[in-house]
Amino acid sequence: MSARSEATYTAVTPPDTDPTFGAATTGKVGMWIFLITDAMTFGGLLLAYGILRSGNKEWPAPTSVLGIPFTAVMTFVLIVSSLTMVLGLDEAKRGNRLGTVKWLVATAGGGIFFLCGQVYEYRHLIHEGFTLPSGNFPATFYVITSFHGAHVFTGVCYLLITAFGVWRGRHLENGANFVEITGLFWHFVDLVWILVFTLVYLIP
Amino acid sequence: MTEHAAVHSPAGHDPAPESHAPHADHRRDYFRIFWVLLVLTILEVGFSYLKMDKRIISAVMVALALSKASFVGLYYMHLKYEKRSLLWLAFTPLPLAGFYAVFLMLDAFNLLRGVPVPWAH
Numbered sequence: 001m002s003a004r005s006e007a008t009y010t011a012v013t014p015p016d017t018d019p020t021f022g023a024a025t026t027g028k029v030g031m032w033i034f035l036i037t038d039a040m041t042f043g044g045l046l047l048a049y050g051i052l053r054s055g056n057k058e059w060p061a062p063t064s065v066l067g068i069p070f071t072a073v074m075t076f077v078l079i080v081s082s083l084t085m086v087l088g089l090d091e092a093k094r095g096n097r098l099g100t101v102k103w104l105v106a107t108a109g110g111g112i113f114f115l116c117g118q119v120y121e122y123r124h125l126i127h128e129g130f131t132l133p134s135g136n137f138p139a140t141f142y143v144i145t146s147f148h149g150a151h152v153f154t155g156v157c158y159l160l161i162t163a164f165g166v167w168r169g170r171h172l173e174n175g176a177n178f179v180e181i182t183g184l185f186w187h188f189v190d191l192v193w194i195l196v197f198t199l200v201y202l203i204p
Numbered sequence: 205m206t207e208h209a210a211v212h213s214p215a216g217h218d219p220a221p222e223s224h225a226p227h228a229d230h231r232r233d234y235f236r237i238f239w240v241l242l243v244l245t246i247l248e249v250g251f252s253y254l255k256m257d258k259r260i261i262s263a264v265m266v267a268l269a270l271s272k273a274s275f276v277g278l279y280y281m282h283l284k285y286e287k288r289s290l291l292w293l294a295f296t297p298l299p300l301a302g303f304y305a306v307f308l309m310l311d312a313f314n315l316l317r318g319v320p321v322p323w324a325h
Contacts, residue, residue, distance in 0.1 A: 024286055024287065024290050029290065029293070032290065032293055032294055033293070036293075036294060036297055040297070040301060043301055043305070047305050047308060047309070050309070051308075051309055051312040051313070051316075054309075054313070054316075055312070055313065055316035063252055063253070068249060068252060069249075072245065072249045075245055076242070076245065079238065079241045079242060079245065080238075082238075082241075082276065082280050083234060083235070083238040085280070086230075086234045086280050087231070087234065090230060090231055090234070180282075183280075183281075184281055187276055187277075187280045187281045188281070190276055190280075191273050191276045191277060191281075194269055194272045194273050194276065195269055195273060197248075197269075198248060198265050198266065198268070198269035199266075199269070201252075202248055202249070202251070202252040202265055203252075203261070203262045203265055203266075204252065204258045204261055204262070
């Protein structure tokens with residue numbers, strides 16, 4: 001651990017805070033506002049899925065079309081990546097530069113695994129004839145899951161950029177606020193997947 | 205840095221900024237929540253294969269999913285440790301979105317059932 005990171009680690013309120021939100025920095029409040037608007041977008045897509053599904057008596061049971069065990073493994077990896085993210089944040093708050101980089105890269109690795117799994121799943125489904133224009137179920141399925149996949153991709157890039165910054169000796173000041181904001185985005189991606197997995201894959 | 209922070213600490217504000225509190229307890233919580241999420245996910249997948257009333261299964265699954273999402277939000281996104289105003293910031297839009305969703309669904313179901321739209325005549 002560098003002397004700099006030791007020196008910058010303090011358990012105090014960061015300077016750029018607004019009294020309304022206690023210790024939350026303006027950056028963190030900004031990220032929360034962004035996540036809420038993003039949640040509304042996902043909400044709209046899931047609502048459209050629910051309406052189309054409710055109005056269609058021929059809607060197939062997702063478990064008969066989609067590979068649940070495979071997706072369950074992808075879900076497990078995403079949950080593990082949320083754990084590695086908070087462990088990375090914990091290391092960042094302790095001022096441990098290399099420990100932070102290790103967990104952030106592991107988290108990004110989980111995201112890359114998830115994306116590879118999604119590509120494999122799409123290839124398999126398309127091969128089976130489950131293509132975008134082949135019905136309302138495939139159309140909504142691909143729109144929702146690919147929109148989430150785009151978030152995972154963004155999250156992986158965000159994590160790697162943050163990890164690179166930490167490796168260069170940045171982002172550990174102000175109670176590792178930058179790393180915490182990165183983590184907020186990543187956990188949001190996990191949170192949304194929890195809902196997508198249940199609503200699109202599991203509900204009979 | 206400590207001096208710097210002391211200068212900028214919002215003296216006189218509510219107590220509470222706990223997001224930078226000691227970390228040992230947080231670490232234990234992180235692992236606990238991970239196991240809870242894992243068990244709930246296994247339960248959900250198991251439920252999806254049960255031959256029961258679809259409405260019951262759907263209700264149980266939505267409850268499990270919302271529990272999991274809440275655990276992620278409260279513990280991994282640290283909402284539990286934030287000041288209440290940030291919680292309000294995060295959760296105030298939800299009922300509004302809920303109202304919007306209900307009215308949109310009513311409208312959509314009417315359209316799907318072929319109920320005439322008043323303003324189209």
